[in-house]
Amino acid sequence: MDYEESELSILSASIGLTRYRVIEEVPQEILKQVPEKLQQFCFVDIDATADERSFGWTNIDDMLDMNWTQSPPEKAEYFTFGLRLDTRRIPPAVLKKHHTVALNKELAHNKEQGKNFVSRDRKKELKEQVVLRLRARTFPIPAMFDIIWNPTTNRIYLTTTNAKVCALFEDYFALTFDLHLEPLTPFFMAMDILGEEAAPRLENLEPTIFV
Numbered sequence: 001m002d003y004e005e006s007e008l009s010i011l012s013a014s015i016g017l018t019r020y021r022v023i024e025e026v027p028q029e030i031l032k033q034v035p036e037k038l039q040q041f042c043f044v045d046i047d048a049t050a051d052e053r054s055f056g057w058t059n060i061d062d063m064l065d066m067n068w069t070q071s072p073p074e075k076a077e078y079f080t081f082g083l084r085l086d087t088r089r090i091p092p093a094v095l096k097k098h099h100t101v102a103l104n105k106e107l108a109h110n111k112e113q114g115k116n117f118v119s120r121d122r123k124k125e126l127k128e129q130v131v132l133r134l135r136a137r138t139f140p141i142p143a144m145f146d147i148i149w150n151p152t153t154n155r156i157y158l159t160t161t162n163a164k165v166c167a168l169f170e171d172y173f174a175l176t177f178d179l180h181l182e183p184l185t186p187f188f189m190a191m192d193i194l195g196e197e198a199a200p201r202l203e204n205l206e207p208t209i210f211v
Contacts (some may be wrong), residue, residue, distance in 0.1 A: 010146040016161040019184040042066040044085040050136040079149040086140035
């Protein structure tokens with residue numbers, strides 16, 4: 001997955017945004033619980049582990065602040081926070097090299113026992129061991145995506161257009177707040193303006209290229 005967009009923040013001069021609306025009517029009780037929910041589902045560091053990936057909410061002003069001690073998520077009528085995603089990546093060539101080394105050692109050991117092969121299950125087991133060992137020696141690469149939530153207009157902005165990151169955000173938002181998001185594509189934005197009755201006409205429209 002490409003996370004290059006994570007280098008850009010909501011304050012960047014130019015940035016790709018994905019816009020959402022919350023499908024449900026958001027109760028005031030849930031809005032009061034936003035800071036508490038963010039901490040409950042905050043990012044968990046994996047530097048000292050061999051885990052492949054970790055993600056969760058963090059302070060938009062400081063990706064290392066998972067307790068919001070530097071600044072609160074409330075800014076005027078908005079909620080602002082970040083989705084931090086840390087991923088360990090092992091280059092395929094590195095994995096292939098170390099897996100081959102492990103297989104050669106295993107084959108040499110087996111030959112001493114009178115066997116001239118390594119079983120399929122053992123090859124799989126060796127690969128898993130190599131992956132875990134390499135992960136433990138690899139620093140996770142952090143990525144940060146800013147989120148702006150305006151409860152007044154029921155709109156949310158995410159600073160990426162990456163489909164996989166957007167899907168992760170939508171699922172984690174639903175898990176955190178028990179609320180569901182709908183991407184504001186041109187189709188849904190048109191329906192928002194024209195009303196649900198315009199759906200059949202919009203569905204029959206064909207794209208036009210303006211030259």
